[in-house]
Amino acid sequence: MSAARTALMAGAGAALVHAGPAVAAVGPVRRRLMPGLAGIGDRGHVALTFDDGPHPQATTELLRRLDRAGVRATFFLLGRMVEKHPEVARAIADGGHEVGVHGYEHSLLVKRGPRATRDDLDRATQTIVAVTGAQPRWWRPPYGVASTAALVEARRLRLRPVLWTCWGRDWTDTCTADSIYRSVMRRLSGGGTILLHDSDYAAAENCWLSMLAALPAILTTCTARGLRVGPLAEHGIPA
Numbered sequence: 001m002s003a004a005r006t007a008l009m010a011g012a013g014a015a016l017v018h019a020g021p022a023v024a025a026v027g028p029v030r031r032r033l034m035p036g037l038a039g040i041g042d043r044g045h046v047a048l049t050f051d052d053g054p055h056p057q058a059t060t061e062l063l064r065r066l067d068r069a070g071v072r073a074t075f076f077l078l079g080r081m082v083e084k085h086p087e088v089a090r091a092i093a094d095g096g097h098e099v100g101v102h103g104y105e106h107s108l109l110v111k112r113g114p115r116a117t118r119d120d121l122d123r124a125t126q127t128i129v130a131v132t133g134a135q136p137r138w139w140r141p142p143y144g145v146a147s148t149a150a151l152v153e154a155r156r157l158r159l160r161p162v163l164w165t166c167w168g169r170d171w172t173d174t175c176t177a178d179s180i181y182r183s184v185m186r187r188l189s190g191g192g193t194i195l196l197h198d199s200d201y202a203a204a205e206n207c208w209l210s211m212l213a214a215l216p217a218i219l220t221t222c223t224a225r226g227l228r229v230g231p232l233a234e235h236g237i238p239a
């Protein structure tokens with residue numbers, strides 16, 4: 001089993017215990033051994049990523065705010081949500097943001113069979129391409145946990161797996177703008193990838209309101225530290 005596969009498959013047990021949408025934190029060892037998988041890129045740049053959308057209210061408001069701030073990001077989309085809200089998915093791509101694949105359903109892949117896993121990734125990718133007209137380059141498995149079948153299929157689809165180096169823990173019903181900001185800042189450094197959620201699809205209802213409230217301070221701190229913020233496409237992750 002490759003190191004990357006081990007990393008992506010780690011945490012499955014934890015996922016069954018915790019209800020949160022992201023359980024496989026990228027630890028120091030993993031960051032050092034697999035910087036590309038962890039989303040580590042250019043030291044002067046921070047990648048801003050959002051999972052679980054598109055969401056009609058959350059994504060639309062987020063796009064408005066990112067546009068005002070002059071910041072672009074990477075959105076890991078769910079095929080089911082793209083089908084439900086195609087106009088929002090198109091607005092992401094039309095706004096100059098990058099789209100990535102999260103899955104069709106938001107399922108823990110190690111709990112699904114190889115065929116269901118392949119179908120999920122294929123359907124998600126086809127839906128995203130058909131609706132947005134963009135060709136995704138990145139794939140982030142739900143909960144940060146993949147399976148062998150998923151990794152093989154992602155490779156066939158030319159999707160590169162990427163996780164994150166810091167998160168806002170913005171999926172709980174107790175998160176606040178301040179808790180999200182502090183959670184991101186705890187591990188944020190140049191070259192890192194931030195995980196946030198522009199949806200409550202797999203999270204506490206309306207938790208994205210706290211994410212939106214936290215965003216200005218996160219962007220301001222990055223700028224104050226001399227870090228550029230943008231999508232994974234501009235993150236300079238080594239091939």
Ligand SMILES: [Zn+2]
Pocket residue numbers: 021051052102106142143202
């Ligand atoms: Zn997710």
